[in-house]
Amino acid sequence: MASLAAEIIAFLLAISGWVLVSSTLPTDYWKVSSIDGTVITTATFWANLWKTCVTDSTGVSNCKDFPSMLALDGYIQACRGLMIAAVSLGFFGSIFALVGMKCTKVGGSDQTKAKVACLAGMIFILSGLCSMTGCSLYANRITSEFFDPTFIAQKYELGAALFIGWAGASLCIIGGSIFCFSIAGNSKSPRMGYTYNGATSVMSSRTKVHNSAADFKSPKGPPKHFDKNAYV
Template sequence: IAGSMFQEIVAFVLTTSGWVLVSSTLPTDYWKVSSLDGTVITTATYWSNLWKTCVTDSTGVSNCKDFPSMLALDGYIQACRGLMIAAVCLGFFGSVFSLVGMKCTKIGGSDKNKAKIACFAGIVFILSGLCSLSACSLYAHRITSEFFDPMFVAQKYELGAALFIGWSGSILCILGGSVFCFSITGSFSKSQTNYVYKGGVSHSHISSYTRGQAKSATERPPAENSSSSKIQHFDKNVYV
């Protein structure tokens, strides 16, 4: 029990940290970044995320422009938005289910029910990590394909810091969810072992009880012999 409880605590720390990283990735500015270098200093830095595109000059002043319409956006940006929002929502519900299913908490019912809830929380966290991983990978694929395309004449961008944060959070969510799923194996194996052990004990008690009954039956003298001995003794007294 102590080992599985320690595994659940480690899994909860991993998944919660991953969910926080994934949630912080969604409003982060630098999903992709590009710069125009001058002779001495950088004259302008262009960066963009899922919600707006901006430019920052050498004095630190930023001018941003929000995306005008969701329906007019590129398909990959819409897909990334949906996947990231789904990852954040799944991580929230996974955190709630993990608190209910952990053995160190006093809610959730029996150990078997808590193990099922913990396994479900691990699956939810794995799905959250996969959604975030897919969104960051899709966005990075679009950046790299445009960067290495010789026919692409527009401004080229590079990978931003938000993508690396999202990948890190996704890996933590997947690892923590897997640990949650593997931590319940001890509970089910323990319950099966107890069931077999109890069955063997009951069988041994029944066998010993049967042997004892048979032994007492063989050692007990028959009723007819006892009655006949009484009659013979009575007859002897009469003749005397």
């Protein structure tokens, strides 16, 4: 029961993390323009992996998609690839997890299901690492430009999508780790051994015959001394 509960908790954590990671791709605010040192803000600049936009004081937004994938900065291309890989791995990990869990009726024997569940945990961990790397790479570029005194262009701050991506990656890693540790704990559990001691009825009958013969041959009481007129 403990391993079954651990598998259910791991599945819920990993699926929740995968949903959060997937939600970061269409999220707008990966980076938002900084208002540090600005008295009056007339427009807000923000961008994600697919477009860059500006919102004026009236709330009207004008967006521009990135014109060419090959003309993008290297870190944006890397973040795109890592986040798409994280979403794809999480999808396959959820399928393997459903097959390998003990509460499902598919997957074959218990040993086969344990191997599939362990594979699902490793896939979720890899998905979380991809998402964590992608969000950290994007955040590193933002912070390096913000604290660079020679950078004179528009400076940005961390957007909400990065924190969502970090949270989802952490849940995927935790859920995948619980999957792997629960399967490892089940494989190391000791098995009870049984020994065959023969038929109970035969052994008991033999023991009774042996004990009765021994009692007849060697009496436990002290030897009796008969008088010379005992047989007269």
